[in-house]
Amino acid sequence: MKISLNWLKEYIDIQDTPEALAEILTQTGLEVEGIEKFDLVEGGLEGVVIGRVLTCEKHANADKLKVTTVDIGESEPSQIVCGAPNVAAGQVVVVAKVGATLYPNGGDPFKIKKTKIRGELSLGMICAEDEIGLGDSHEGIMVLETDLKPGTPASQYFDLAPDHIIEIGLTPNRGDAISHIGVARDLKAVFEKAVKWPSVDHFKVDNHELPIAVEVENTEACPRYSGITLSNIKVKPSPDWLQNRLKAIGLAPINAVVDVTNFVCHEIGQPLHAFDANQIKGEKVIVKMLPEGTKFTTLDEKERKLGAEDLMICNEEEGMCIAGVFGGIKSGVTNNTNSIFIEAACFSPDYVRKTSMRHALKTDASFRFERGTDPRITVYAIKRAALLIKEICGGEISSEMVDIYPDPVEDTAINVKYSHVDRLIGKVLERSTITGILRNLEIGIENEDEQGFVAMVPPYRVDVKREADIIEEILRIYGFNNVALPDHISTDYLSDFPLIDREQTQFRTSELLAAMGFNEIITNSLTKPNYARESAFIDDTKDVAILNKLSEDLGVLRQDMVFTGLESVAHNINRRQRNLKFFEFGKRYFKKENGYGEKVGLSILMTGSLEDENWINKARQLEFYDLSSVVAKILNKFSITNITNTPISGGLFVFGQQISLNGKEIVAFGKLSTETTSQVGIEEEVWHAIFDWEYLLKQSVKGIGFHEISKFPEVRRDLSLVLDKKIEFDEIRRIAEKSENKLLRDISVFDVYEGDSVGKDKKAYAIKFILQDQYKTLTDKTIDKTMDRLMKSFEKELGAIIRK
Known part of the structure; x- marks a missing residue:
């Protein structure tokens, strides 16, 4: 929400600086998110003053130039060379002094310098309106009628005092503060100063020539409805003061009638709507629901299908406005409008919120009605708007105030x-x-x-x-x-000290991933229902739906972190960032038999090349083993051992692995299926891993251990095994660790071969074994005995052929 400081000062006497005021507002609960200086004319006409032309003579060396002396409020008049045809002695003009920077319409900024023009010294510039950004005319210099003294800042004459716009991050409960007077009411309590509401005491009905009857069918959805008509008005552009107020808070002026309704809304917090009275068929306004599926075209020229609970403002034949949300295209005020009906109502926040969400319409009016408006100021708001419209557009108030308020709200x-x-x-x-x-x-x-x-x-x-x-x-x-803190703070409970610090562990894991070139992302837990509906690996019946969803795209809580992460991947790929490594800690949500559940996960996403190409290395596309290496490093960080690897395919992954510990999945990783990536418009290969973070934390407490480093040398021995293709290295590792658990320190593959020389449906593993004794140097006899035992185990359990 934007608040203009100059506008705010019209209602309460404030002398504090914008920064001091921001601190006060924040302390009272209206958190200020930023302060921005605002100039109605770029540069604020700084260095531009009022001057009086004392003399005006023809330039000796140029037929179209004149040499003037101008009083600009300094000790001596300034000589200025001017080329305008209408400059003359005795005029009051606008002068840009030396050092001023001008921002002309349709041109680049330029600085006024002390210079010589055709041999004559010029100490400034007498300005036309387009040269200072006030208009488009360049026919001649501006000639003013004013009693202001020479040297007076031109911004004072043009009422262009610099403003400060205060951006307030309004919490949903403070609907009372969504206006300038709303903010002033809080400051009243802080400073103990009165709030000056604009007077409407001179409001009176001029005639009864345009009565509009009003009927409210649903008083639950509309507890109060007020309205009045004005006739013989002339719709025209708003005066400068009104346009400037709206521009300051980021609103574009439209016409005087619409601008007044917007002005009053931001002044006191009561949304208003003006109808073209000639379009109110039957001269009657009816507040009611229309049948489900009724078509209605709104001001943005979009045809919408109404819901059965959408409250409408109708005439006797059709709908004119979605109550509290958006107007209709037929009944809006145009330049040809000569009579209007102004409404001010109190609509139920529940009805407005549901309608606004159903049609994905967020307006200034719905923003206020959803939070609750004051039912007691509708009549005041209409009087204020009617008087302003009469002042600007002329016309007469042509009906009595209609005010339907069957059940007044009590304190x-x-x-x-x-x-x-x-x-x-x-x-x-x-x-x-x-x-x-x-x-x-x-x-x-x-x-x-x-x-x-x-x-x-x-x-x-x-x-x-x-x-x-x-x-x-x-x-x-x-x-x-x-409220001062006491010298000693005590508590009546003892805090729980867990075995593992969750936040510290997460931070350390983030450091590890960052060291491997990953960037952390944080995505929205709300996501599209279509992701679950169109994915075979997610049960959409377990989706946790949001009752007051902001939009259809944010309709459910995510069951899987992959899609929200892929949206970030797609966002970067669309901006030509293709080599991506992301990780995210987040929650997944789902329905259970008795309520709801949630799980914390660690999601990893990789796509593109391992690293950018350079003069030494060529770019290499990421592979499964790049992701597998990352997973292994995380498990090693947690000292996770005795794991089981299971190949997986179908659903989320084209292929991959699932790692389990004690029979429970701890991580699944692999290449994402095209069915998954195509849902967010990604054509590249994406590698993904998802950890059960909660289970990983629990197991890490049990797995961490230490032992003394051996003082004796390690020994390497290599074996080449010919095996069936279906046998995976994990089976070799498991058998080796079972056969030799004392001396075997490490086992790894350094080559894999498939071809005619090893036979069909066969492959050869070249495996490295590292042996080491904790207490003595290994002898050849012990080494040979150990390797012989390993070879026999591979031959017996895997049918391996040892290549020698």
Whole structure:
């Protein structure tokens, strides 16, 4: 939400700097995310002043130039050479002094310098409107009618005082603060200064020539509806002051009627809508639901199908507006409109939120109605808007105020005990301080005694419903920083100290992956339902659906981390970043028989080349063993041993491996199927691993061990085994470790051969064995005996042929 500081100052007297004000707002719960200086004209006309032409003579060396002397408020007049045909002595003009930078319309910025033009000294520039960015005219210099003294900043004449825009990250519960006066109400409590609401006392009905009847069929969805008509208006562009207010907060001016409704919305927080009264068929407005599937074209020229619970503003024949969300294309105000009907309503947040999500429409109006608006200011808002429209567009107020409010919302009564206030704040405040803060927040105090009081909360504070909320209001205005910490902080519970520090372990694993060239990503836990529906490896019946989803693309919680990670991969590939290594710690969610479950996973994604090509190495595409190496290093980091490898294929992976420990899967990894990658538009090969992080943490506590490094040398022996193709190295490793668990330190493959020389359906492994004794030097006899035992085990259990 953007707040203009200059605009805010119209409602409350503020002398603080923007930075100091930002700190105060943040402390009260309106967190300021940024402050930006805003100039209506680029550069803010800095160095540009009002001047008076004292003399004007023809240039001796140029027929079209004149030499002037101009009073710009300094000790001596400035000589300026000017080429404008309309310059003359006695004029009040706009002068850019030496050193000023101008930002002309349709041109590059330029700096005014002391110079000579055809031999005559020129100390500045008399400006046309396009040269200072105020318009498009270049027919001559600007000639002003003003009593301002020479030297007065031109920004003062043009009312272009620099502004500061405060960006507030509004929390969903603070719907009362979504306006300039809403923010001013909080500052009122901090500074104890009055908020000046614009007066509407001079509002009056001019005639009754354009009555519009109103009927509300669903008062649950629309507790209050107010409206009035104006006739004989002339729609035209808004005056500069109104356009400038809207531009400051990022809104584009449209026409005076629409601009006024936007202005009032951002001024007091009440959305308004103006209808072309000539388009209200039957001269009647009906607030109701239309049948499911009814087609309706909105202002953005899109045809939409209405839901059965979409509240509509209708005339006697058709819908005109989606209530609280978006207007219809037929009934909007145009330049030909001469009479209007202005509505201000209080719509149910639940109805507006569901409709806004159903149609994927997020507007200024829906943003406010979803959080709850003040049902008591609809009439005031209409009066304020009607008076502004009359002032700008002329016309008359041509009907009585229609105000349908069958069940007025009462203040919420909340019992508050002083003892509870003292306990939750942690400091005993003066009772007058407590009640004074609440009264400044427009919360009434009744039945006060020594024990407490009854707080009467107005309906616009939709977030204050219980005693704790009242205490929070007191504390945020009193100031969290004003509650001192005691010398000794104690607790009535003992913290649990786990065997393994989860955060530290995750950080160390992240460091390991970063050292291998990986980048960490954090993706949204919300994802598309279609991912589960179109994937054979995910059961979409176990999807956890979001009841108040923001959009269809964020409709469920993810069951698998692969798709949200692939979206990041696709995003980078589409921007020509093709060699990618990503990892992510995140949660997966699913339905269980009795409720819901979640698991923490570590996801790894790799695509492209292992490294960029250079003068020594050529680029090599990633392979399965590159990913396998990463997995092995992570398992080694956790000292995971005695694992079981199982080949996997189909579903998520074209091929890969599953590693289990004690019969439970700890990681699955391999090459992703094209069915999976194509769902996010990826054509490249992608390698993926997913760890059960929770199970990995539990097993790491058991697996970490240490032993003394041997002082005696290790010995290498190589074997070449001819085996069936289907036999994997993991089986060789398992048999070797079972046959020799004392001297065998390491076993690895350094070559694999398949061909005619070893026979059909056969392959040859060249295997390296590292032997070492912890307590003595190995002899040839011991080594030969160990290798002989290993060869016999391979021959017996695998049918291996030992190549010699």
